Amino acid sequence: MIEDKKYILSVIIPTRNRETYAYMSVMHILQTTDDDVQVVIQDNSDTNSLINKFENNEFRNRIKYNYSEGVLSFVDNFSKGVEGADGEYICMIGDDDGINPEIVEVVRWAKENGIEAITPEIRLNYIWPNTGISYYKNDNGNLMIVNFNLEARFYDTKKELQKLLDSGGQNYLKYNLVKIYHGIVRKSAMDKVKQVTGRYFGGLSPDIYSSVALSLVIDKVLKIDYPLTIPGVCRKSGxxxxxxxxxxxxxxxxxxxxxxxxxxxxxxxxxxxxxxxxxxxxxxxxxxxxxxxxxxxxxxxxxxxxxxxxxxxxxxxxxxxxxxxxxxxxxxxxxxxxxxxxxxxxxxxxxxxxxxxxxxxTRKKDAVEKFEGIETIDGAEKILSQYLKRKSLSAAIMIEKLNRLNK
Incomplete structure (x- = not known):
């Protein structure tokens, strides 16, 4: 592994005893991105057998693997993941999640324009096969995509935090806060949080904790209506x-x-x-x-x-x-x-x-598209790619809008 390699993006995947899902998620990311992207696997499983799956793998040099023995809290597992990241920007996802490979283009734009944080709207959701969720007729791997319009806007994070407080800390995803979980943020911002608190994450829910902490150290967040990650749900997930x-x-x-x-x-x-x-x-x-x-x-x-x-x-x-x-x-x-x-x-x-x-x-009949029979996260990403082509949407068009917004 190349220890001194500088990556523009580290995708961090904390995992515990979900080896099959984690392996497919990691391979999906490595196969669809280039050498500017590192995958950090923070493994707190009962054994470290996951790394054996990557032995002699062509992408091995882009994997940062850390195994922690004993049972860690979610918070500690997340924190160790950030500690291991070498990228200038970081994005954290679950071990049953995936990415839109265009995320790299958007991160490059962020670096060129000095943007500290980007929060993409969540516009799709992938349900792995045999999850036990009765929402869909067939439990055979379902993907739902909600239409999006490439809107983009900067938000004052302190005003958004006040809305969160007014809500009693509820529905935090609907507010325009900084996110590391399914969001993009400079690692230096996470370091600022650690300087104050002594750690990267706290509380019992590290995603909302980090949204609050990061929104306190970053004044403006860029919200875009374009999906850059693919949230997944498997039977073992929360x-x-x-x-x-x-x-x-x-x-x-x-x-x-x-x-x-x-x-x-x-x-x-x-x-x-x-x-x-x-x-x-x-x-x-x-x-x-x-x-x-x-x-x-x-x-x-x-x-x-x-x-x-x-x-x-x-x-x-x-x-x-x-x-x-x-x-x-x-x-x-x-x-x-x-x-x-x-x-x-x-x-x-x-x-x-x-x-x-x-x-x-009021939702239009064609506002949501559903697909079934999708066996893996890689298959979900391929469906997303086809959807984008059919709708004539792309990160390049999103970036054109961002350039006009950022003038």
Whole structure:
């Protein structure tokens, strides 16, 4: 392996005991990109047998493999991945995900124009075969592509962080924040986070933690409506568990706690684990560890409580205890307590419900295309490539728009 090679992009893949998926994801990236792209495999599996699959591989010199024994937390596995990256820019994906090979062209443009962070819209999703998700008629490998229009805009990250706080830390992907997970960011920005916090990631959900932390050190993020990665879902993934109803429970049973000792759960978040509470806790951890207590004071506990009451009635006791303690500590009277919670419902889960219905009614019939019988992530990327050609879309056209925007 060439140790002193300088890469423009490192694609980081943390993995644990999903050797088959990880191997296919890595090979897909190596086969569709050039020598400017490095793949960093951060492996915390029970054995290091994954690397044997790459022995005598023609792309071996572009692989950075690190094996960590013992059980690491998600956070530590992500952090070690960043530590091993040699690229000027980094992008992190899961071991069941893929990329649009055009990502390299966009990163080159970012370097030439001094752009610190690019957040692409998520416009497609690949479901591996035999995942157990009932959304599709046949569980044989499904790809969904939502139309996109190549829009591009710079956003003030601090204003977007305020929106996240107003939402109680929910639906963070709809805000225009910096992302390393399925996003692009200069590694030097991640280094700034580590200088303040002592580590690259924290909380229990490293993707939202890093979005908060990076958005605190980067003032502007470029959002583009063009897919550069392919999110995947396999049966063993967290998204797969969530879709099949296996992603909430007692806090002490949270799989995200594995590898953590004496983790300090936020006092502003009900003590059970779910997508909503993990997002809220990890977002708050990002603000706290970046020493931004002024942001923490603006966190909307009422909206978070509304989401918890609405979605997890079996944990009403935990939500009620947490909300009562919050209101008591701030001397919020009964009327104020109820009115804030009502507003939380209106701007939180009820607004989401309305938006989902509205979007479904107004979405054009041809806005979504679905494909099935796709066995691997490589096959999903080929379908995407064909889709782009058919629609006369490309990264080159996207970059033309970016050049006009960046004048």
């Amino acid at each position: 998204a797969g568990h969530s879709s099949t109803g296996r992603h909430h429970g007692k806090l002490e049973d949270a799989p995200q706690l594995v590898g953590h000792t004496n983790y300090q759960w936020s006092s502003l978040v009900p003590r059970f684990y779910s997508v909503e509470t993990l997002w809220a806790d990890s977002a708050l951890a990002g603000f706290v560890e970046m020493q931004k207590d002024d942001f923490v004071k603006k966190f909307n506990v009422s909206t978070l409580s509304a989401y918890c009451f609405y979605n997890y009635k079996e944990f009403d006791e935990f939500t009620e205890i947490n909300y009562n303690q919050y209101c008591a500590a701030r001397k919020i009277n009964l009327i104020g307590k109820k009115s804030k919670l009502l507003k939380g419902y209106l701007v939180g889960p009820l607004k989401d419900l309305f938006n989902r219905g509205y979007n479904k009614l």
